[in-house]
Amino acid sequence: MDMKGYSVSWTKHKKEPYFAVHCTTRQRQCIQANHGTPEETTSPNHSLKLALSTSQNTLLPMLLHALVAFMLLLTSIGTAFSHPIASNSPLPVLSHHDNASHTLRPSAVLQKFRRIRAHLKKINKPAVKTIKSPDGDLIDCVLSHQQPAFDHPHLKGQRPLDPPERPKGHTDGETITDSFQLWTDSGEVCPEGTVPIRRTTEQDFLRASSIGGFGRKPRRGVRRDSTGTGHEHAVVSVNGDQYYGAKASINVWTPTVTDPYEFSLSQIWVIAGSFGNDLNTIEAGWQVSPELYGDNYPRFFTYWTTDAYQATGCYNLLCSGFVQTNNRIAIGAAISPRSIYNGRQFDIGLMVWKDPKHGHWWLEFGSGLLVGYWPAYLFSHLRNHASMVQFGGEIVNSRSRGYHTGTQMGSGHFSEEGFRKAAYFRNLQVVDWDNNLLPLSNIHQVADHSNCYDIRVGSNNVWGTYFYYGGPGRNVRCP
Secondary structure, rough: OOOOOOOOOOOOOOOOHOOOOOOOOOOHOOOOOOOOOOOOOOOOOHHHHHHHHHOOOOOHHHHHHHHHHHHHHHHHOOOOOOOOHHHHHHOOOOOOOHHHHHHOOOOHHHHHHHHHHHHHHHHOOOOEEEOOOOOOOEEEEHHHHOOOOHHOOOOOOOOOOOOOOOOOOOOOOOOOOOOEEHHHOOOOOOOOOOEEEEEEOOHHHHHHOOOOOOOOOOOOOOOOOOOOOEEEEEEEEEEEEOOOOEEEEEEEOOOOOOOOOOOOEEEEEEEEOOOOOOOOEEEEEEEEEEHHHOOOOEEEEEEEEOOOOOOOOOOOOOOOOOEEEEOOOOOEEEOOOOOOOOOOOOOEEEEEEEEOOHHHHHEEEEOOEEEEEOHHHHHHHOOOOOOEEEEEEEEOOOOOOOOOOOOOOOOOHHHOOOOOEEEEEEEEEEOOOOEEEEEOOOOEEEOOOOOEEEEEEEEEEEOHHHHHHEEEOOOOOOO
């Protein structure tokens, strides 16, 4: 692996100076420009016509249906969520599922938007300040004790905890740059005592396959054999011991996702349970998900479940669960800069570990930036410890065109291409019972479909345990 002379990350290592890339807001050469988000193509007028098209050819039903549709438009124009900017949002439109069927009556449409508004009222909390990101996101600065986590009965009336003791062996010798998420390019920050939360919109819900499934991963296997689930992995894992955390630096790319209901992600999994309905996971990394976010930016995300993705857990702060403590990181916001093929590389450091004192699972981004924690009460098995840790990539293969998806994993290139071309994880570690960071042992590596996405593990004095992974998806060997 020829790495000498290349800059690899936004972090600065004391002994390895060639790992330094300082990308500030004035050094945008590290960023792949990709501004602009997909526009909604269905007009409000079309939605109204669609709603009225189901009425009968009698005057009274037509008048009644027209009245319902008119009420729908009126209720959608107002400031539904106590956000001044919300009044400027486009009128509601039907999703492509609804347009295709042409069967929804106005009363059903109205009921759907009432359900959406009820969900949005729970998620979008009153903002002290709102920041507009260059990618179109609205970042609301919400008082920390008013974030969604504190809707949970266990946390009512409480406030976020103080920072815990970090694992032994964790160094603060790395420095971070001014810019690591796109929304910070505005130069605006959230005040102390608030947390930045990406605002969820009606359009976010309308892209989802269902209202109830919004913000959740579909149930699927986590373990090595994911054949038939539509999810494919290229991962390394360790098991057979008790684990209290994991740490790695993850290379950030912008993989192509070819279907709006697929995603591509790279993350750390902290896992416990029998891999049945009692599966517990904590997950953090970056993902490209057009369905969830409406664009193709890689975004920093978190996830959790305590029942194998059935009824508990969600992405980011889309339900009561994760408690955010940091005013500089917006979970779900676009990461900037990103890696460039055969060019500069960018990675993010992530660490998840169990606080020895209170038992909560904390998340650190970069070096020293504590994002927040998953309270121990959320879990059953993870209330004690993890039984497996995984690192790697995952994609969804929907086969919507009748053949394997072209959705990319990592950089979209196979592991054999190596540094600056293939995506990587480096400095993989786990946390033991005594809060020590340790190198991995007894590593297992698995690629569900190695002709589509593969993985190659290595080790050296600079990167510790590392691996390259990923691939293009559909190709001559992956039909």
